[in-house]
Amino acid sequence: MISEFGVFTRIQILLHSSDNKCITSRCSEGCYLLRYYSAFFFFCFFWPDQAFVTLATSDSYAKGALVLGRSLRDHRTTRNLAVLLGPHVSEPFREALRRIFDEVRLVDVMDSGDSAHLALMKRPDLGVTFTKLHCWTLTHYSKCVFMDADTMVLSNVDELFEREELSAAPDPGWPDCFNSGVFVFRPSNETYGKLLQYCTEHGSFDGGDQGVLNSFFSNWATADISKHLPFIYNLSSIAIYSYLPAFKQYGSNAKVVHFLGKTKPWSYTYDTTGKRVVATVQESSTHPGFLLKWWDIYASTVAPLLVKLHGDQQFHSGCVIGEVAAGVRHLDISQEEPAPVSSEERKQRWEQGQADYLGEDSFDNIQKKLDSFLK
């Protein structure tokens, strides 16, 4: 929102959340400008009614949310940025999120005492899912795009707001399911209530939000092609290796990259002098180009902010200067893609567990990989 109206650029306003948990009105000049009724006036006239929404349940995921928010700002989105916050995110990270996002909303399902809490009592296994579903309660927006904290935009994607609920890209694992890492939705208390009810009655076939949402929006695969977001709006780093020729053909159009998998960008270390990512062999399945882009944003804008906000507090930024510890190696951070493989080779790789460890199936790398299995 803010960047659209230059005069308000340095003002951040966090309005009442519906459960009165989050009341803040702040001006970077240190003065309080707008409160309550003036905020309401402002809200009516200038607050965009559409937003990108993400979720941070820990300090680590907050790093992801910060890079995502920064990437959206860098590509000049005209929509608001909102983040749902789990109760375990520390104060310096919350403050950093407030600097980049227009709205930071704490969601503590355990403490809410509402229908979500009741649902959680019945299905304690679905804690994070209930937190994510809270996005449907952002009813001061008419339409939102949810993006997981392990995604990053590579260009402006405001055109996603032309889509309707529920629009999402196919999941590469089972492509008649959508991947719930990026989806377009319409906040609605009615839908939220139905989702909670569905969760408590049916659970989730995969134990997470993707299972619930696919069962609830069950006609996604068959009803309306306009609700199929192109895969380039949720490009799993996994898909790059599972069908490399397609990535080479279509990957240059990627708009959103999704760092699906156990090892997230923030799990690596970054050498700020050499501008290169440092990884052990076990951590090497992410496309080096995208990973480097993530770290470029993180090291240049997010880490300095976090260092400042932590003050004297200990803080693991993930950045190192110059020499790195023994036992780690540098990922090839060049933008070069791995050597092409044929369809047949691709099929063989599937069979062999996609054994393309950094594009080097050498004895040395395989030995290390195996050592890690056999520990």
Add this chain to the structure above:
Amino acid sequence: MISEFGVFTRIQILLHSSDNKCITSRCSEGCYLLRYYSAFFFFCFFWPDQAFVTLATSDSYAKGALVLGRSLRDHRTTRNLAVLLGPHVSEPFREALRRIFDEVRLVDVMDSGDSAHLALMKRPDLGVTFTKLHCWTLTHYSKCVFMDADTMVLSNVDELFEREELSAAPDPGWPDCFNSGVFVFRPSNETYGKLLQYCTEHGSFDGGDQGVLNSFFSNWATADISKHLPFIYNLSSIAIYSYLPAFKQYGSNAKVVHFLGKTKPWSYTYDTTGKRVVATVQESSTHPGFLLKWWDIYASTVAPLLVKLHGDQQFHSGCVIGEVAAGVRHLDISQEEPAPVSSEERKQRWEQGQADYLGEDSFDNIQKKLDSFLK
């Protein structure tokens, strides 16, 4: 066709192929009934104008085609069965195919002297692709469903003929591409010519027919949801392990299984006494239930036919009786599915190269797997 009209049940007619390669008219009672003009009469009135089409380029793939054809017959398809045959398929296999398929058409691109041969001269890398594209020349059918020889139907799928060209299911590797293992098309010499031209000018981004067809029918991902076949019409055995919870949720509705990957069903050995599949550890990524079903059809109907047709000739059926060789092990052939894994575990498996070797990540199995890598 034949089963639709009881009186003709035991008659198989192979009409002229357009290049005059295949002229056969045969009656199982040993008499020749219909020829030339009477065949033309028969063709006009009783020959279904729709067909399932497959392709066999070797004796091994011919085994697959025979099982596919048998599975279609077993599930009482009312459409014709046609097979395109590469020049390297031996005579006993050709004869076996004639017993199950209504039409067996030899396609020898090298020898054809037509536009396909000219195209092959320019793009010698695309030999099998050009053979497959020949299916568009079956213009005595108004509509066809192409199915790769490594597919098998689990129920009647004649409803596929309600779809239009080009309908196909998403590829799990890059889901904005369709998988070209199962697709609905309309034979047309015009389309065939355009496809050949496209091939020679642009090649194939993945070196095979899937790349060519996806580039040619480039709006598949975005234009018409009715052209997206549900994934259960082309269920890759790969997808089972990449998102197991989805397979557990939707897999029971599977209609076509696709044995994608290096190790095909015919690469295994089958113990006909114990009715179990025998495999080395390297060959264990296919879902045991589907694999067993394939071997059940092969061992009960296809292998006896092949044995008979080979007469005194040496022939490797793949079937053994009783004890099996040392160094191999039995796949678990029960219909039980592997233990459920959560979304998070699934993500971890991706990262680790989907190291679910027969659902047993034990030291013993991993050691063997690794030994095979390190040879």
